[in-house]
Amino acid sequence: MDLIDLAVRLAAGTALAAVLGVEREAAGKAAGLRTYAMVGLGSAVFTVVSMEAFDTADRSRVAAQIVSGIGFLGAGAIFRSGPLVKGLTTAAGLWAAAAVGMAAGTGQLLWAVIAAALALVVLVGFRLLDPVMDLLRPTVTIEARVVPPRDFLEVRSRISHIDPEVDLVDVRAEDDAAVLVIDALSRSSGTILHALLAMEEVRDARIVDD
Numbered sequence: 142m143d144l145i146d147l148a149v150r151l152a153a154g155t156a157l158a159a160v161l162g163v164e165r166e167a168a169g170k171a172a173g174l175r176t177y178a179m180v181g182l183g184s185a186v187f188t189v190v191s192m193e194a195f196d197t198a199d200r201s202r203v204a205a206q207i208v209s210g211i212g213f214l215g216a217g218a219i220f221r222s223g224p225l226v227k228g229l230t231t232a233a234g235l236w237a238a239a240a241v242g243m244a245a246g247t248g249q250l251l252w253a254v255i256a257a258a259l260a261l262v263v264l265v266g267f268r269l270l271d272p273v274m275d276l277l278r279p280t281v282t283i284e285a286r287v288v289p290p291r292d293f294l295e296v297r298s299r300i301s302h303i304d305p306e307v308d309l310v311d312v313r314a315e316d317d318a319a320v321l322v323i324d325a326l327s328r329s330s331g332t333i334l335h336a337l338l339a340m341e342e343v344r345d346a347r348i349v350d351d
Contacts, residue, residue: 142193146248154185154245157257158238164264165231172231180211180235181242188246204243211239234264279327282310285337285346290319292342297321303336304329318344 158181159174166173184207191203215232237260244253287293293312300307304325311322325333330348337346 142189147189149250150189150245150248151182151185153250153253154242155182157181157241157245157253158184160257161234161238161241161260161264164261165234170228170231172235177235177238180214180238181245184211184239184242185246188243192247207239207243211236230264234260280308280324281327281330282349283323283325283330283334283337283346284349285321285323286315286318286344287321287342288318288344289342290314290317293319293321296337296340296342297323299340300333300336304333307333322349 155178159178162172162174162177165177187203187207215235219228219232237256241253241257241260244250244256285296287296297309300323306326306329308324309321310324313320313322323333334346334348337343
C-alpha cells in the first residue's frame with residue numbers, strides 16, 4: 142500500500158466518523174467531534190495494520206477486537222442515575238463510527254460513506270419522527286408542591302423509581318415550596334399522582350393538562 146492510499150483511507154475514516162461527532166457535539170453530548178474522529182481514525186489504523194503488517198496471522202482477529210474493544214469506550218459514555226439510563230445513543234454512535242472507520246481502513250470507501258450517511262439519518266433524520274412518537278405515547282403534565290423546597294430531589298428520585306420515563310420539565314420557587322413540573326405518560330399518570338399525594342413532602346399535586 143502506498144502512502145497516498147494509506148492517507149486517503151485514514152482521512153476518510155476520520156472525516157466520516159467526525160461527521161457523526163458533529164451531531165453529537167451539537168446535541169451537547171460529552172462524546173462529540175474529537176471523540177468520534179479519534180474512534181474513526183483508530184479503527185481505520187487498526188484495520189490497515191491488520192491487513193498490511195501481519196501476513197501470516199488471521200486478519201479478522203484484529204477486526205473482532207475492534208468490535209469488542211469499542212464496547213469499553215461505549216460503556217464509558219453511558220450514564221446511569223437510579224432507574225434512568227442516558228448515553229445509549231452516543232454509545233451506539235461510537236460503535237457505528239468504529240464500523241465506518243473499519244470500512245474505510247479496508248479501502249471500501251463507498252461502504253464507509255453509505256454507512257456514515259445512514260448513521261446520520263438515524264441521528265438527525267429520525268428526530269423528525271418525534272411528533273409522531275408523541276402521538277403514540279401521549280403525556281400529561283403534573284405539578285407538585287414540595288415543602289421544604291430542598292426535598293424536591295428526593296421526591297424526583299422516588300418518582301423515577303416508580304416510572305423511569307417521567308421527565309422533570311421545570312422546578313420553580315413559590316412561597317415556601319418548590320413546585321415540580323413533570324411530564325408523565327398518560328397510562329401511568331394516575332399512579333404517579335397518587336404516589337406524589339402519598340409523600341409527606343408533597344403538599345399538593347394535580348394534573349394541569351390532559
